[in-house]
Amino acid sequence: MVSRVIPAQPFDLVIFGGTGDLARRKILPALFRRFCAGQMDREARVIGAARADLDDVGYRDFARGAIAEFDVDATCAADHLDAFLSQLSYVTLDARGDEGWDALKALLDGAERIQAFYFSVGPGLFGDLATRIEAHGLTTPDTRVVVEKPFGRDLASARALNAELARHFDETQIYRIDHYLGKETVQNLMAIRFGNTLFEPLWNSQYVDHIQITVAESGGVGTRGGYYDKSGALRDMMQNHIMQLLCLTAMEPPAKYDPHAVRDEKLKVIRALAPALSSDVVRGQYEGTDTLPGYRDEVGNEGSTTESFVALKARIGNWRWAGTPFYLRTGKRLRARASEIAVVFKDAPHSIFGADAGRHCNILTIRLQPNEGIEMGVTIKEPGPGGMRLIDVPLDMTFSDALGPDANQVPDAYERLIMDVIRGDQTLFMRGDEVEAAWEWTDPIIDMWEASNADPCPYATGSSGPDDALALMHRDGRRWREIKP
Numbered sequence: 351m352v353s354r355v356i357p358a359q360p361f362d363l364v365i366f367g368g369t370g371d372l373a374r375r376k377i378l379p380a381l382f383r384r385f386c387a388g389q390m391d392r393e394a395r396v397i398g399a400a401r402a403d404l405d406d407v408g409y410r411d412f413a414r415g416a417i418a419e420f421d422v423d424a425t426c427a428a429d430h431l432d433a434f435l436s437q438l439s440y441v442t443l444d445a446r447g448d449e450g451w452d453a454l455k456a457l458l459d460g461a462e463r464i465q466a467f468y469f470s471v472g473p474g475l476f477g478d479l480a481t482r483i484e485a486h487g488l489t490t491p492d493t494r495v496v497v498e499k500p501f502g503r504d505l506a507s508a509r510a511l512n513a514e515l516a517r518h519f520d521e522t523q524i525y526r527i528d529h530y531l532g533k534e535t536v537q538n539l540m541a542i543r544f545g546n547t548l549f550e551p552l553w554n555s556q557y558v559d560h561i562q563i564t565v566a567e568s569g570g571v572g573t574r575g576g577y578y579d580k581s582g583a584l585r586d587m588m589q590n591h592i593m594q595l596l597c598l599t600a601m602e603p604p605a606k607y608d609p610h611a612v613r614d615e616k617l618k619v620i621r622a623l624a625p626a627l628s629s630d631v632v633r634g635q636y637e638g639t640d641t642l643p644g645y646r647d648e649v650g651n652e653g654s655t656t657e658s659f660v661a662l663k664a665r666i667g668n669w670r671w672a673g674t675p676f677y678l679r680t681g682k683r684l685r686a687r688a689s690e691i692a693v694v695f696k697d698a699p700h701s702i703f704g705a706d707a708g709r710h711c712n713i714l715t716i717r718l719q720p721n722e723g724i725e726m727g728v729t730i731k732e733p734g735p736g737g738m739r740l741i742d743v744p745l746d747m748t749f750s751d752a753l754g755p756d757a758n759q760v761p762d763a764y765e766r767l768i769m770d771v772i773r774g775d776q777t778l779f780m781r782g783d784e785v786e787a788a789w790e791w792t793d794p795i796i797d798m799w800e801a802s803n804a805d806p807c808p809y810a811t812g813s814s815g816p817d818d819a820l821a822l823m824h825r826d827g828r829r830w831r832e833i834k835p
């Protein structure tokens with residue numbers, strides 16, 4: 351199966367923070383893969399802009415190194431590389447001063463084409479960049495700005511960022527990245543729900559017992575310790591990525607697949623979330639092993655109360671979902687790196703097979719990683735002459751099996767999202783009001799923790815999280831799905 355590639359129009363993409371980790375690991379390799387796929391116009395220009403004292407040649411060397419290291423699929427022929435690099439240039443620039451801005455203006459001036467400014471810098475610089483872009487006359491009606499996470503650390507800071515951006519750009523020009531939305535399976539969630547008649551009639555509290563969303567990582571905080579310790583699992587994963595997955599799972603069918611309709615429906619879900627009760631939220635912190643440091647040692651903060659794990663029960667107060675809880679969990683140093691959304695349907699209302707047949711229910715699992723795919727658990731008769739015994743088996747659709755080898759080359763989320771910016775499609779980006787609503791729901795949980803002064807529950811490296819998280823489900827007569835690779 352060969353996917354159709356529609357070439358993008360010519361564009362200028364300025365990467366502020368173009369020498370940073372994100373540019374190196376994600377943005378430049380993603381652009382190169384789109385170039386190889388024929389989607390980046392030969393007239394397109396990528397301009398790195400950062401404080402490092404580099405010239406075009408130095409930046410091309412930087413990009414060459416990044417691609418060698420992070421184009422892990424090695425899908426692109428080496429002979430494309432020089433052509434791609436020739437479309438890169440660099441400006442030494444200070445977001446907080448005037449150095450470099452005239453050079454950037456000279457580079458961009460006169461070109462009638464799409465202009466995207468990627469703010470791949472800390473949020474503390476968003477305002478400086480926005481102000482200088484406008485002050486130096488770099489904005490055109492075709493200007494787009496892309497902003498990275500974290501978008502604020504609470505409602506007040508998110509509001510301030512939104513207000514700062516709104517002073518210089520229209521909301522239709524702002525692309526807030528949540529790279530989970532660029533994942534192929536996440537978009538497939540919408541395709542499954544709204545492209546089939548099979549699921550939608552059952553997608554409600556009458557038939558769905560509960561939904562579990564898990565984003566589990568096996569690694570610790572690693573080199574991000576300094577940042578992570580100020581953030582924690584709730585801010586780093588729950589408020590944004592998992593909230594987005596919740597929205598796409600729970601939202602009403604939008605009238606059409608367009609930025610307004612989709613984001614309106616997501617916003618309604620967030621606004622319908624009941625405030626979390628303290629008994630419904632568990633936070634944890636991983637312990638060390640003989641060979642691995644515990645959380646506090648890893649971040650170098652002996653008294654840290656930052657959570658590396660959070661599990662919670664969310665309730666959506668609307669007609670579709672009243673009575674069907676959403677159990678959400680995410681954490682580091684767990685048993686495996688595995689992310690999934692599991693829709694657990696109710697048991698059949700009456701078993702004609704008697705008590706011996708046991709309890710069975712259908713579970714639809716959307717796997718985000720590893721092995722992106724969808725699995726539907728169905729109940730069948732256990733083969734053999736031993737009477738009417740039932741077992742659950744998966745109807746498995748691993749994309750790479752069903753769609754052929756091309757499905758193994760699923761584009762990285764950043765490839766999809768950067769091209770959406772160029773196309774001017776905001777559907778997979780968070781709107782300002784959505785981000786604020788998500789913080790509005792998250793802030794009281796943070797306040798609750800701060801007021802309680804309690805330590806997070808410890809959990810063993812390689813486990814499924816703290817015992818209290820297991821109890822959160824057991825209390826309701828349910829259990830978490832196994833975290834397995």
Ligand code: NAD
Pocket residue numbers: 366367368369370371372373375399400401402443444445446469470471472473475498499500
């Ligand atoms: P980084 O520290 O590696 O790079 C920062 C970049 O900003 C560098 O190019 C630096 O030169 C530039 N910079 C700093 N101050 C500047 C100034 N005053 N003027 C001009 N340029 C300046 O950071 P990063 O890891 O690349 O992260 C960038 C943004 O992306 C952050 O908001 C981060 O939270 C977000 N993000 C990063 C990752 C990741 O994997 N690295 C993932 C998700 C989000």
